[in-house]
Amino acid sequence: MVIGVLGSGSWGSALSVHFGRNGFTVVQWCREPEVADSINRNRENRKYLNGVPYPDSVEAVSSIDVFFEKVKDVVFSVIPAQFTGDFWRRHRDFLSVRKVICASKGIEISSLKLLSRVYAEVVGGDYFVLSGPTFAREVALGRPTAAVLAGEKIEKTFEMVNLLNTRLFRLYASSDVVGVETGGAMKNVIAIAAGISDGMELGNNARAALITRGLHEIKNLGLKLGGREKTFYGLSGMGDLILTCTGNLSRNRQFGLTIGRGEGKVDEKYVVEGVHTVKAAVELSRRFGVEMPITRAVYDVVYGGKNPSEVMLNLLSRPVKEE
Template identity: 40%
Template sequence: MDAARRIAVLGAGSWGTALAIVLAQNGHPVALWARDAGLAARSAADRVNARYLPDCPFPEGLDITADLPAACRAAEQIWLALPTKSLAPFLETQARHWSPNALIVNAAKGFEPGTGRFISQLVADHCPAAGFAVISGPTFAHEVATGKPSAITVASADLASAEVVAATLRNARLRTYPTADVVGVELAGGLKNVLAIAAGVADGFGFGANARAALITRGLAELMRLGAALGAQASTFMGLAGVGDLVLTCTDDQSRNRRFGLKLAQGYRTEEAVAAIGQAVEGIGATAEGARLAARFGVDMPIVHAVHQVLYDGVPAREAVSLLLAREPRHHED
């Protein structure tokens, strides 16, 4: 195990809680911050986050609190597990209070609403002296928290920082793989949720396994085209952060974005589907930013465009997905 490091995990949803559990099991003192003071108090008393992971008790070394300054005080690593739509204002008000030597680790997937900026860019704006890493990969929170075998990619422009974070998280059941391709990992992590919505819609209409496989394959091609335009490494999209996370999110109903697509196929409106799921659906905002990035870089992304039509242009889901699946490729696997 790596040397013990004082860690703050900000965000006590299912993913933040799962990460805090693993990090504490690895021997690191962890402060898990919850925005909801009531949730923090109940979880501290019961030693479990009953709202999100009711069968995953807290290990020794994990404390939960609603006191943000206390959670971040003397933290060597600050892990961000908050909805991406709230990260920019959160960083603007809070980051100035953090140690300039802290290593910031982004565990969220998505982009800044309205700009399409990556979370790495937001952190650089508000914590210019801090190190930065991002984690991504095929990892459902409950499976990670319960110790099922999993693997994850850790990216940082400073490969030494990626190695530090990878060692902090790694154990016998969770494998970690460092890389320097921050852009590729962030792009794949954000846009795979859009493709999962499309897969959920297609499955909800009973289009079958063939259609799902076609969407995944063509969706991967879209990710790689945009990645190439942004300077990402092609190998990233063929690894855990790319095809690994894409397959997981598009095929398993633990995925909130896939379940959201299923709800759309059942006739739910966007707000109704989100309410039924009861947690953030990152793919909704990522759809708008993915379309924005595609237009900015002149990249053809028909699946992202189809999901955007459904969520933002009022096109019926069946019509959008049917037209997409009937689309003639302009070249191999377009």
């Protein structure tokens, strides 16, 4: 079986390296021809995953037509969330006859839909979601990792888990696609808040409070979207949230740190997915009447230009209530 990976960033590259190292033939599509050339020539993605060797079982291509000629079975979609829907629309005929695993995390701003809903509407066919506490570099280096694979039909999901599970990349099956996706998307927003707090040197207590109350916000929104409560206490909820809020490999946390330290200017074009997700999350909180003060605080800093110190003070000054 040939596994296809759509995307040449750090996560797409990590998946390619991992599965190539574990006995699969892998074809990785790279939007930038020079990245594909670097992988094939140097056996390394020097732009997005520098220092990690590629196994010989991975081939990189820059032609999407060549990619679909070579890959007939399983496709990992690792296209950035805000470009995913457009990509799927342009290639729906190819994707509908393959098993697609979405490994991107985010909410489409234009429609306020999770990527599973976008896929169901524009493509159809077999679809799964991969999420959990997974730093790309650690997966690529063969560090022990656990993640969740979710699909609407649990029997088919278990078939895919049994196919892809490896000794150092343990997969769990879930039928709660919405819950798994919501946790994976929203943890980036809370990680920005945790980064801002740490950048301001507010301490470990403040970070722990943000993580805990942030999980509460994620769960409440996820339940309104149709997720199941227990999912948010698992790998794709609490697990991913803890990792992204505390690990220094987290780009969303690093983005928050620069804001908290006053070192960087917020730029909407910044590639950190939490910057996009927070905009969708605020709109969804209004639509469903979900109180999300931490999410709103991040939005006010990123898009409202508010001073992080003022926003944090407002969070601490909210009326007391029963937990």
